Amino acid sequence: MKQLLELLTVHGGKIVCTASMTPEFIRQAQASGRMFVDENSIGFVWEPPIYKLPETEAEVEFFEKWYPLPVQIPEKLKTLDWLYEAQENCGGAKCQVKKCLICKNEQY
Numbered sequence: 877m878k879q880l881l882e883l884l885t886v887h888g889g890k891i892v893c894t895a896s897m898t899p900e901f902i903r904q905a906q907a908s909g910r911m912f913v914d915e916n917s918i919g920f921v922w923e924p925p926i927y928k929l930p931e932t933e934a935e936v937e938f939f940e941k942w943y944p945l946p947v948q949i950p951e952k953l954k955t956l957d958w959l960y961e962a963q964e965n966c967g968g969a970k971c972q973v974k975k976c977l978i979c980k981n982e983q984y
């Protein structure tokens with residue numbers, strides 16, 4: 877816990893409870909050594925003061941230091957295949973695709 881308080885003193889940011897975090901962010905915190913679990917198994921994480929996408933080299937370096945794991949993007953969303961597929965399946969005015977992404981058809 878002392879280490880988290882030191883990070884807070886040096887960098888600012890905040891300390892949050894792991895209960896309010898997604899598994900992805902907890903993994904990032906564990907991997908960069910800014911998580912502490914107390915004797916009651918309550919987890920605390922120091923969150924660095926990053927409020928926007930990093931732009932400068934120093935900002936990117938700071939971000940990658942505290943979020944060292946690759947950010948997970950679902951395989952399906954890496955290309956636009958899902959969009960082309962949806963466009964091909966869409967039947968326009970007579971569309972029968974359930975929750976069609978193209979014509980927003982909701983009635984089937």
Ligand SMILES: [Zn+2]
Nearest residue numbers: 966971976979
């Ligand atoms: Zn459609």
